């Protein structure tokens with residue numbers, strides 16, 4: 001407690017300085033089911049940049065709650081890049097993983113599941129950081145010697161995990177012992193004080209070699225920056241207590257790494273999952289609502305009143321967040337349910353009216369492409385583009401238990417039998433996500449079939465032909481608002497030195513691409529300048545799949561005449 005009190009006391013004296021934190025927020029994969037929200041908190045005094053991340057495993061509540069609270073921190077010195085919830089779909093289901101354990105996807109570049117796409121983005125965020133703090137919640141209590149079932153070397157709770165005592169010139173163990181020596185005296189009861197847990201992942205005889213696939217190990221060995229994981233215990237019931245401890249220890253580690261920050265919790269934890277207003281097709285509803293088949297369903301929530309991450313699921317599609325996309329109604333379901341961090345907090349029962357006019361023809365497959373409802377008759381060929389978001393809604397005039405199978409795509413985690421059902425899940429079109437033997441190649445483009453596998457039905461499949469995108473464009477405006485539009489087929493562009501305004505980047509009809517300029521994400525209308533003798537690299541990256549289209553090298557040219 002001594003340590004925390006002194007921090008608060010010092011901060012109380014310099015409120016005006018602390019209040020100068022610059023906060024910016026952006027979201028990767030914004031329209032998908034796996035949004036990645038990122039905050040950058042920057043103090044007035046220059047200092048190191050530290051990445052703090054929570055929520056990589058959805059059943060570890062303290063981790064993402066602590067990280068979410070940290071978004072309101074005041075930073076005096078240095079910079080925090082904050083990812084409160086790395087794995088939103090797993091939080092919505094309150095499960096460790098949906099397809100694969102995201103924290104075992106950092107040893108190489110994977111591309112099969114959404115977890116892999118998110119991992120690519122997180123890895124990129126880490127590139128320019130000087131340290132990494134990962135927030136977790138582990139089982140039982142770690143102890144270097146066996147004490148009992150819940151307290152032994154196989155448990156993770158109430159520990160700080162490192163992969164090596166030291167690595168090159170990084171003295172990780174020493175750093176952690178310093179922090180724990182300062183922090184631990186404040187932990188009450190003392191039985192819950194944090195232990196240092198060196199998994200010795202770096203050594204070939206380590207018992208924890210699978211942690212070589214973790215983000216901490218990547219940070220330490222590839223980027224050569226200090227990385228720690230702070231684990232509170234799932235065996236401690238008082239969530240409020242755990243979050244406060246984890247936050248305090250995170251601030252202590254930030255300070256050790258050179259970032260001065262403070263964070264007031266206030267009554268935020270008490271108000272964490274207050275029920276927001278539910279709006280269905282623009283109207284506020286409470287316990288019940290009425291929906292009509294053959295129409296669009298648009299679900300929104302009123303003002304977010306707590307720190308929780310909210311979602312609304314239809315009872316027949318658990319895990320599919322309707323706040324991210326509208327739904328075309330073909331079959332009735334029981335209720336619309338509001339979830340806060342994976343816990344159901346409100347249910348609205350639904351009564352049904354028949355369709356007035358049918359859209360599409362009987363037997364058509366209804367699907368959503370980038371949020372728009374479309375219909376395709378059996379045998380039809382539909383042209384789409386890589387990175388598009390596809391959701392199969394159902395069959396017009398169909399039976400009760402229709403099965404639509406996207407050939408080559410597995411919507412369920414490995415080992416879970418799904419009977420081929422791919423209806424009601426978001427499929428981001430990326431060839432890496434499809435089993436090669438089901439994909440028909442045609443030059444650079446590829447195609448897959450959607451088969452109606454409902455028993456007793458035999459119709460031709462609908463074929464989706466996916467066009468691979470090669471030539472995204474971006475816009476730069478020069479001094480006289482002269483617009484320079486580039487289609488970067490070539491790897492190098494000569495550009496006159498000077499200042500430019502970035503107007504955005506696009507690929508295909510689905511929309512924007514991310515543009516990274518020398519590794520930094522560009523915002524629309526941001527100014528960038530090219531000076532002589534400086535190499536600049538612009539990277540265009542697909543917004544949904546994080547596929548890198550091209551590296552464009554700018555060669556600034558001065559006036560030679």
Ligand SMILES: [Zn+2]
Nearest residue numbers: 057060136137
């Ligand atoms: Zn964990």
